[in-house]
Amino acid sequence: MAQTTRIVLASRPHGEPTQENFRTETVDLPEPAAGEALLETLYLSLDPYMRGRMSDAPSYAAPVEIDATMVGATVSRVVQSTDDALSPGDVVLGYGGWQTHSVEKVKHLRRLDPQGAPLTTALGVLGMPGFTAYSGLLTIGQPKPGETVVVAAATGPVGSAVGQIARIKGARAVGIAGGPEKVAHLKELGFDAAIDHRAPDFAEQLAAATPDGIDVYFENVGGQVWDAVLRRLNTYARVPVCGLVAGYNATSLPEGPDRSGVLMATILRKSLTVRGFIQTEFAPTQTEDFVRDMSGWLADGQVQYREDVVEGLDHTVEAFQGLLQGRNFGKLVVKVAD
Amino acid sequence: MAQTTRIVLASRPHGEPTQENFRTETVDLPEPAAGEALLETLYLSLDPYMRGRMSDAPSYAAPVEIDATMVGATVSRVVQSTDDALSPGDVVLGYGGWQTHSVEKVKHLRRLDPQGAPLTTALGVLGMPGFTAYSGLLTIGQPKPGETVVVAAATGPVGSAVGQIARIKGARAVGIAGGPEKVAHLKELGFDAAIDHRAPDFAEQLAAATPDGIDVYFENVGGQVWDAVLRRLNTYARVPVCGLVAGYNATSLPEGPDRSGVLMATILRKSLTVRGFIQTEFAPTQTEDFVRDMSGWLADGQVQYREDVVEGLDHTVEAFQGLLQGRNFGKLVVKVAD
Structure with a gap:
């Protein structure tokens, strides 16, 4: 049975999030059901909106529940898939959260081209x-x-x-x-x-x-x-x-x-x-234009980007704290696995 | 030589405008120059924006200068015109301000049809x-x-x-x-x-x-x-x-x-x-649609309006004070002359 090491929300922060608001634990993952895939996280995106998800104040999105895995976009490698659309070894954009492995619905995953733009751009300039x-x-x-x-x-x-x-x-x-x-x-x-x-x-x-x-x-x-x-x-x-x-x-x-x-x-x-x-709000109508335009601007050098890559899931909380203080320099991602 | 009795801004208010912020005086009017007309005010519109004109705080429009006539839209009767477009007796929408008579540029006046909607509607529901x-x-x-x-x-x-x-x-x-x-x-x-x-x-x-x-x-x-x-x-x-x-x-x-x-x-x-x-902002592009739609809605009773008519220029300040306190009931106009 596959396991994941995950960072859950242990308590809601008052002010700046502290290490005590999070807890790292290793747990068993369920077997992928029909239409699901088991994924290994390669990169985790850290973004300011995640601070909002830690609170239960009114928001445009539901808060992360206490003891639930912190949410986040991920670039992941397929380990096992029950859907022919994906094969082991495929790399996908998903929403696996702050953990090493996840089980996600295949229809929510988008396959990335490892020969195309660097994988991390799916979390940043192309994401x-x-x-x-x-x-x-x-x-x-x-x-x-x-x-x-x-x-x-x-x-x-x-x-x-x-x-x-x-x-x-x-x-x-x-x-x-x-x-x-x-x-x-x-x-x-x-x-x-x-x-x-x-x-x-x-x-x-x-x-x-x-x-x-x-x-x-x-x-x-x-x-x-x-x-x-x-x-x-x-x-x-x-x-x-x-x-x-x-x-x-x-x-x-x-x-x-x-x-x-x-x-x-x-x-x-x-x-x-x-x-x-x-x-x-705009994703259904503008994603296609965006991907075309931004890919072109990246290709011809009109848009440049900078990434701030932190190594290892165990540095995630510290990196996230720094993000809220402006300590990162460029798009902040955590490299969870090679 | 024609005269006007006018209400000028005597001082800028601190808080609610008082009688002392205004001064009523009777002065000679200049002869209408080429392209101008001498008008007798029939109705003066009182509107909340006038409070802003009394202050010299930053605004979208210039303030009324001290000792200048308070501004305001008016329905007026033409007394004398140097422009063939208007004849004595014509009734026009202008911007004569808080006074009994005014000299205005004919190109800024719009002739009203006395057989059409009541004249005061040009200051309210149709204005x-x-x-x-x-x-x-x-x-x-x-x-x-x-x-x-x-x-x-x-x-x-x-x-x-x-x-x-x-x-x-x-x-x-x-x-x-x-x-x-x-x-x-x-x-x-x-x-x-x-x-x-x-x-x-x-x-x-x-x-x-x-x-x-x-x-x-x-x-x-x-x-x-x-x-x-x-x-x-x-x-x-x-x-x-x-x-x-x-x-x-x-x-x-x-x-x-x-x-x-x-x-x-x-x-x-x-x-x-x-x-x-x-x-x-919208007047250049939407006035025609507005006049057509609103005239129709008034004619078929879909839009009704209420007016609060105050008699006499000498009650203007008191009426304006009431407007800022919500004491009026419907569009506030001052009947300056019959």
Whole structure:
């Protein structure tokens, strides 16, 4: 009987997740039923949304239950399949979670071409983060040539794709990141300007980098960056909102005054469009376009990506904690097996 | 030489406008230059946006200067015209402001048909407020049959049109107003439900009136109504924002905690569209459709309207103060001359 070593949610975090919120255990896996396959995890994706799944606050998705395996997208190798569509040795994109092995429904798996793009890109630039950038920027942000697009967490897999796609569409891309190394990397990626949000004069630097204001702000961070951006938004600016990672570990509301009315008044005064989205909304209609466009941009070098690969499932919790603090540099994946 | 009695902005208000913020004076008018007309004001429109013009805070429009005539749309009679397009006795829609006479450019005037709809409707249901409702609801709100549309200040000229147009489009209309008389009027207008925002159990009543949640909230009020609505919004709900009258007299930000992050998190979690707009954005492309549709709905009784007519320019300030407190009941106009 196959076994899996898995990381389960032991308790719900209050603030930053700690090692005590997780428990590693080795358990037997059931035999694959009809239409299922036994998989060995090669790479596990770590993404900010997982912090939301650890809480039982209202969300767009159900929380991970206590004692259940933490969820996550995976690149896995087929060990055994009851469905002719997959054979042992095939490599697939699945949703196996934080564990070494999983049993999943074959219809939920997508076979990857080991001769094509590197396998990890299915978790990053050619996967959910890349699609989040593509669909949110193009459908909601709608950057026009000459407009200014700003994105934070800009060396992350979503932000770096947002900036590079914005440039492909003829817009000016301004990236915000934490620390001089990341800022330097943004310039290598071709961003027109790059700003360190830790700089004491961040707001002034943002103003200097956006002399014509901001037409699109791709929001995946929130907090003080958003406050500074709001003041620079132009009339009719668009704000796709796909994440607010700065607040994911918050344990209480920020002190007053209550600025929510100021936010609404700014939306009114500047005729802003602020639109939340989860990429699944656009997946049925745009995945094909995305795969075609992004594959082409990767092939001709118009889009570059960076990965931060952590070795071994036993480093997953530490890597995830770092992700929420912005310590990763590029798309964070855990290499679980060779 | 013609004279006008006019109400000028004497000082900028701190909080609620007082009589001392205005000054009434009688002054000579210049002779109409080429392309101009001398007009006698018949009706002056009073609208919440005028509070914004009294302040020099950042806005989508320039403030009224100190000692300048307060602005406002007017229905006026032509006294003298230098342009053949208008003759003495013609009645026009203009922007004469808070005064008995004005000199305006003929190209900015629109001739009204005294045999058609009542003249005051050019300031209300067939004018800017009606167009605000029409364009914001249909372009941004996009109500679908069976969906639930909520609007506050629902007996006002914008809100009452929003609710009635929503019903014409097959949606369920829930109106919010202040006091039992207004609530009763909403039911006469055909709203499916009507709620008094002064009720101590307002939030519970709103929940009971929106058993399937809220798909469109037409925002023209803000404040505590918005807080209650936000909790009832469905995934993919649309929020056209055309006004925030509850906060127009505020002198400081509300006490904390700061809930702006909660607002952004709700926009994300529910994939909301929050879109500010000023009706001028849609005027070039939608006025013709609006006039055709709204005229038809008025003719066949599908849309009804109510006016609150105040007699005499000398009651203008008091009427405007009441408007900001919700004391008017229907579209507020001042009858300046017969």
